[in-house]
Amino acid sequence: MAGRVITVGNHKGGVSKTSLVANIAADSVRRGCRTLVVDMDAQANLSELLMGHDFQPETTTSDLLASPDIEAGDAAEAIVSTQWHGIDLIPAESDLENREAENGAEPGVARRLATSLEGLRDRYDLVLIDTPPRISLELTSALLASDGVLIVAEPDADARKGARRVMGAVEAAAAGFDHKVAVYGVLLTKMDQRLVSHATERAQFLQAFGDLMWRDSIRDRAAWRTAKSERVPVFGLRRRDTGSHEAEGDLVRVVDELFVRAGVQPSIPTTVEGA
Ligand SMILES: Nc1ncnc2c1ncn2[C@@H]1O[C@H](COP(=O)(O)OP(=O)(O)OP(=O)(O)O)[C@@H](O)[C@H]1O
Ligand SMILES: [Mg+2]
Numbered sequence: 001m002a003g004r005v006i007t008v009g010n011h012k013g014g015v016s017k018t019s020l021v022a023n024i025a026a027d028s029v030r031r032g033c034r035t036l037v038v039d040m041d042a043q044a045n046l047s048e049l050l051m052g053h054d055f056q057p058e059t060t061t062s063d064l065l066a067s068p069d070i071e072a073g074d075a076a077e078a079i080v081s082t083q084w085h086g087i088d089l090i091p092a093e094s095d096l097e098n099r100e101a102e103n104g105a106e107p108g109v110a111r112r113l114a115t116s117l118e119g120l121r122d123r124y125d126l127v128l129i130d131t132p133p134r135i136s137l138e139l140t141s142a143l144l145a146s147d148g149v150l151i152v153a154e155p156d157a158d159a160r161k162g163a164r165r166v167m168g169a170v171e172a173a174a175a176g177f178d179h180k181v182a183v184y185g186v187l188l189t190k191m192d193q194r195l196v197s198h199a200t201e202r203a204q205f206l207q208a209f210g211d212l213m214w215r216d217s218i219r220d221r222a223a224w225r226t227a228k229s230e231r232v233p234v235f236g237l238r239r240r241d242t243g244s245h246e247a248e249g250d251l252v253r254v255v256d257e258l259f260v261r262a263g264v265q266p267s268i269p270t271t272v273e274g275a
Contacts (some may be wrong), residue, residue, distance in 0.1 A: 012162030016188035
């Protein structure tokens with residue numbers, strides 16, 4: 001079965017897009033998925049998380065968008081295996097932020113990422129694309145390469161607005177490019193159950209997005225920040241505490257749900273119990 005390509009997005013910054021892409025990928029590997037992640041953010045946070053600060057990529061997503069004569073499967077040349085077990089990466093570099101100004105007017109530029117990834121679906125069960133916190137050529141390119149989008153949002157009004165803007169980009173992809181992107185829902189992150197404002201905000205999200213809202217959410221836990229600084233998945237921390245087990249529990253529930261919503265099917269048999 002061909003793999004699924006999923007964009008993770010929100011117009012707002014800092015809502016956990018990159019953390020989720022890396023951690024969903026890591027958990028998917030445990031489940032037996034051949035997994036590729038694509039960094040479409042010029043901040044290159046995902047590339048740095050998976051490869052370390054000194055990583056100097058050769059070919060990046062910026063190169064893919066800059067190539068007018070890109071052909072199906074060309075993204076394969078940009079793939080590197082990462083320091084995280086089993087995860088392959090197409091890295092980003094800061095120059096990606098210039099593609100929109102320098103190449104944005106060229107015909108077909110927004111489809112270049114999709115073209116370059118064609119054929120790679122047979123090699124992967126899951127492809128996750130990390131995106132920048134803005135409506136951009138990068139986000140449009142990601143959507144045109146994707147089967148669906150997972151919108152992630154902190155429980156606040158700006159992230160709610162940001163989620164709406166991603167819905168707008170999905171509609172624009174359908175209207176302007178005749179490419180239908182499924183919306184796999186809106187997932188709340190960094191939830192603090194003790195805060196009345198978060199409960200109120202969840203109600204606002206429900207009103208705005210109805211059935212698209214996920215019942216599950218990711219709780220605010222320091223383990224996510226520690227894992228980022230140690231450059232490991234939340235289940236790979238050296239010192240495990242209640243918070244890190246809760247973070248892992250949230251992650252596993254989210255991946256369970258995402259696999260159902262997106263129809264992701266691991267192709268490698270696993271023997272690890274509880275993986
Ligand atoms: N569930 C969580 N609980 C606590 N902190 C979290 C959680 N998820 C992510 N964080 C922290 O929030 C910060 C922002 O996360 P991340 O970089 O994943 O967001 P982002 O949406 O990718 O940001 P940007 O829009 O800048 O790309 C990081 O320091 C991360 O460790
Ligand atoms: Mg990010």
